[in-house]
Amino acid sequence: METRQMRCVLAIAEAGSLTRAAEALGLAQPALTQTLNRLEREMGVKLFMRTRRGAALTDAGLAVLDDVRASLAHADAAADRIRAMGAGRAGRLTIGFVTHAVYEVLPRALRRLRASHPQLDIALREMSNAEQVEALEGGRIDVALLHPPVAVNARVHEKRLGEERLVAALPAGHALPPDGCVALADIAAHGLVWFPSEQMAALRTQMLAAFRAAGHDVRIVQDANRTLTVLSCVAAGLGWSLLPSSVRALRHEGVRYAEVRDGAGLPPFELSAMWLARSRPTFADAFAALLDA
Known part of the structure; x- marks a missing residue:
């Protein structure tokens, strides 16, 4: 069942009438009727019982209605995500961190990041210093919150986040x-x-x-x-x-x-953020900017 066909089925079910469903969809009623007839022929089952008073779901229609709603919700979410990624608002950011980052630095930055990039997928990886360096060099994490000094065989930015006794x-x-x-x-x-x-x-x-x-x-x-x-x-x-x-x-x-x-x-026990230097702005840059905002 195509997305367009699912929208037609859902509109008819919610409106209870092909006429009202066509108005809601901005279609001519004959076009909606043809779409429904073609779908029912393809599926080999009636989804609606048409009467003078409107259109009522058959048992088969009732059986698939929840699946239609869920499929449309997933399709709409995917479309929104694609648009957000195209606009630079969504994507994925993987953050490596040592234990000491979780006390203050990481939670504060995550709250700010969620507020500014609500559609961003964030993956968190607790790792040792050595594991983070290796993962950063291999591109498996985008940002490392670790204890300096460390040597990284890649071009990175570094921001010192403070020190403790x-x-x-x-x-x-x-x-x-x-x-x-x-x-x-x-x-x-x-x-x-x-x-x-x-x-x-x-x-x-x-x-x-x-x-x-x-x-x-x-x-x-x-x-x-x-x-x-x-x-x-x-x-x-x-x-x-x-x-x-x-x-x-x-x-x-x-x-x-x-x-x-x-x-x-x-x-002193120091904490730094390191992230790969890229030719264009990245989510890692945005996250780093929030670390001392």
Whole structure:
């Protein structure tokens, strides 16, 4: 059944009369009658019982009416989408992000993006730094929200989104001194649970150097490639960790957070947006513009 034929069937069903349906469709009644007769011949079944009072659906007509409505709705939605894409209002944007982007940056930008591009399909992919770099180079994501510095073998734009100080994550049962802080020596004594070197090599190097500069030899006792995994390891007593201060928003059973009393030399935890540089404006450009709006 063609879309034009489905519109005729639906109009007749809703109007209850070929005359009123023809007026609603802007057609001459003989043309509508011919369309219906041709459709019924092709299908080998009567869809309407015509009387002097109008046209009533047969059992066969009633059986297909919901399918006709649904098919037309899908066809109209597809047409609207095509027009929106042609006008640059709709399309698809795939965003990769590290866990720390979900606390504030990503939700705020998504609200703004949905308001400005309501027909845009948005795909979200939580990924590590290394996974995002690979996906960005391969074109599998359009925007990466990650921790710099990273090297990308592609022409990209970068926008720094801010930085946070590092706070300690330690088992909830560990007692804190009156000031509620811990020292680098405490962290070094328990060992660090942290991200693998291939994820944030530069930050890892800077962090270990800060411990050495303060006179403490610290070991990475457990690698974990996601923040929740890091916290689970801390809760299990495998070691302590250092994470950006926004992690406090993530309540994890068995973990508590504390400021580092002598942590001034620790590197900041930065967040950046990276997206491929194109010769024409893209949805990634529009999304990036909303990150600090």
